Amino acid sequence: MTERITKDMARNIYFGGGLFAILVFVGLTFDTVKQIPKLSHASKITKSVALGKKVWENNDCVGCHTLMGEGAYYAPELGNAFKRLGGGDEAAFKAYLAGWMAAQPLHVKNRRKMPQFHLTPTQVNNLADFLIWTSRVNNQDWPPNIQG
Amino acid sequence: MKYSSQMVAKPYFIFALILLAGEILFGITMSIQYIYGDFLFPMLPFNVLRMVHVNLLIVLLLFGFMGATYYLIPEEAERELWSPLLAKITFWVFVVAGVLTILGYLFVPYAELTKLTMNDLWPTMGREFLEQPTITKLGIVLVVVSYIFNVTMTVIKGRTTTISIILLTGLFGLAFFFLFAFEFSDNMITDKFFWWFVVHLWVEATWELILGALLAFVLVKLTGVDREHIDKWLYLIIAMTLIAGLAGTGHHFFYIGLPGYWLWIGSIASAAEPIPFFLMILFAYNMIKNRRIQDDNKIALTWAKGTAVVGFLGAGVWGFMHTLAPVDYYTHGTQLTAAHAHLSFFGAYVMICFTLISYAMPILRGRPHGNCAKAQKVELTSFWLMVIGMIGLTLALTVAGVMQIEMQRIPDSAHAMAFMDVQAKLSTIYIIRSLFGVMTFVGLLVYFYSFFVKEERVAI
Structure with a gap:
């Protein structure tokens, strides 16, 4: 040829x-x-969502987790964390996240470990708002099921 | 060596190899954490290891490309490098900036590092592969600009060839698309979109131009085939790269909050992305078949063939596996993605660096006909150890990915297993992956050893 x-x-x-x-x-x-x-419903990006994005970035969350499938594959997908862990209830999700962040690292032998990031209650709240916003982005209905 | 300024390539090559050793060691450490979560925790959490692992990869490839360019541009331009001194200064600036950044990752918690480097002034940190502090990113721009300026001046003042033009096009593209690393927005979706302008348009567009030019240079030198013929192949390869690769960026835009038309455009365009890699195999073997000279540096030719073949496997075959939107719906962000990333980076980009190093280093060390037969034999062993190690770990990750998809992605919400439960079931496969990683590292050590194998004295 x-x-x-x-x-x-x-x-x-x-x-x-x-x-x-x-x-x-x-x-x-x-x-x-x-x-x-x-x-992306940009009008819903409140100050808290923007600050939550900073918490996400400044602690390198993407170094272990994925967000809409992008990131590292060491820890669970968080783009739909609000739906999976909070059942779509904002107050429940915020309470869950605050408890979860405070409990790290979990003392389970040889389970993959998440570090303690020493976030303030405001930062945890911002992070929750960011993840709630993320879960509502129109992304062609990905992931296929709730497990991400 | 025809021009004394080609010597500046040597420290670049050596440093790239040292970084590669570091990269693999961090990779092996991460693979152990995949199995034993307590390993080195909390001293070195996974995200820190991963930052170092991927940043070392990017920096070592840049060092490799720079060394390769400084070696070949004087020969292509038929004159000394415009400024060898600038190339030496750039080397040390890049080394210091790179080492400081890695030490920062290792010894300063990332959140502290963002404060220390005043990330709030111009927030670019905390993105995969682009974790570097903004000040480091500015340093990279300075280094790359001075490097491209040096190369451009050499080409302008000397002979221009197709190889040097295409190499320069790739380098200008590399510099241009890196500027998107400075984009920031409150909207994560905007960030995600432009993040791919750096990541995809580096590895699946501009770097492929660089790869094509470097491969063509080595083939010209080792086969003696007419340049007209080689140039024609090179143009065809990079034409296909751009035609498929640019719109092919769309295969990353499927499920991250971007318009639905990317499902079609990304699928169709990226289905053609294996073509340039396949052409590279035809190119390499065709040139070798029609060769006019028999170079004694046989191992360099082995690396060149290996680059074409493993590059096609990793980027072409493993890329195509999950490039169609309906497939990617289930495979997106699983271990299959990791499998593809490992074999494509190794096959296409790490191996082209090995090709150039194995071709140029003997000449730079005063052995114009390549290393002695014994050293080449040792190097051939290292070639197979590394290639089989990387293919082995890719296969392991592929199996892990397929099982993850079966258990976690395909069932409906009521039946799908949770991420952590699935990972626990994959631990045997992760052990196999680690072992192949160790094999790759042993291969690299054998490669290092080949540098020190001496000519055998003929006993009478």
């Missing part, structure tokens, strides 16, 4: 095809950015 293709033809495929691919990708990028606020 390659005998029939000359170097000039190959170069044209590269420049033509590459340019086309870039244009398509840039176009889709603009459209996606336009749609993100609606899909």
Whole structure:
């Protein structure tokens, strides 16, 4: 097959095809950015949700957990933690999370360990609000079931 | 060695190899924590080990690419490097910044590190692979800009070849897309979207250009095949890379809160992503079949073939396994993802660094015809130990992934097993994974040893 293709033809495929691919990708990028606020319910990002995102990042939660399937695979998915652990009840979830964070690390021999992060009650509340917001993002109904 | 400035490549290669040893050791440590959660806890929690593991990988590949570039650009441009001094300074700046950052991960709790480096001023930390403090990220930009400037000046003032043009295109792309690491927003979905502009567009677009150029350079040198022929292949490979790889970014956008059209676009475009890797196999074997010279450095050619084949397996085959949206719905974020990541990074990018090192290091050490036969034999042993080690651990992770999907993902909510229960059932497989990891490390030690194997004296 390659005998029939000359170097000039190959170069044209590269420049033509590459340019086309870039244009398509840039176009889709603009459209996606336009749609993100609606899909993610950006109007629901309160100050507490934004602060919760910081708690998530500043403690490198993604170094063990996944959030919508992205992150490390050492610990459970947390994008749907609100639904799985709080049963969709905000007060119940917040109480659960506060208790859980305070109890770490669990003294179960050779169970994978979560460090004690010494979060303040406000920070735990922010983190809960962030995870509640995350669980409501429209992400094509992933994960397939409640276990994440 | 034709140009004395090619010598600057040597410390880059050596440091890349040292970092690789560290990377594998941290990987093995993590794999033990997967089985015994108390191992080294709380001294080194899993997330710290993982940050070090993946950051070492990224930095070692950058060192490898830089060393490779500094070696090949003078030969391609047919002149000395524009500024060997700048290349030496860049090396030390990068070493100091890299070592300080790793020490920061190891000895300062991450939350403290964010305060210490004033992350609030420009919050970029706490994202997978991009955990570096903002100040380190700025340092990386400085290092990369000075490196690209040095290479560009050398190319402009000398001969331009297809290889150098494509390498430079890849490097400019690498620098450009890294800028998205500085994006920040209160909206996690926006962050997730642009995070892939760094991660995917590095490893599945711009780095593939670099990979293609480096592989082509070694094949030109070792086979003596006409450049016209090699250039044509190179253009076809990178054309397919861009056409499939750019829109192929969509295979990461399926389930993270982005528009539904990515399910189609991402699936279709990324289904073509194995093509450039397959072309690389055809390319390597075709060039070797038509070779005009018989180079004594046979092991470098083995690495070149290995890069094409294992790169195709890891990136092409293991990538395709879960690239279609309906499949990824069940496989997304499981051990299968980890399996793919391990074999593709090793096959495509770590192995191309080995190829360049095995080709260039003997020349830099005054052995223009490659290492002696005995040293090459030792190196061949290390090649197989590492390749089999990596394929073995990938297979183990694949089995773990499939079992995880069966127990945790496919059943409905009433019957699915919880994450931690599933993981407990996989411990035997994780032990096998660890053993293959140890095998890979032994392979690397044998590789190091091959540097010290001396020519045998002929006894009369």
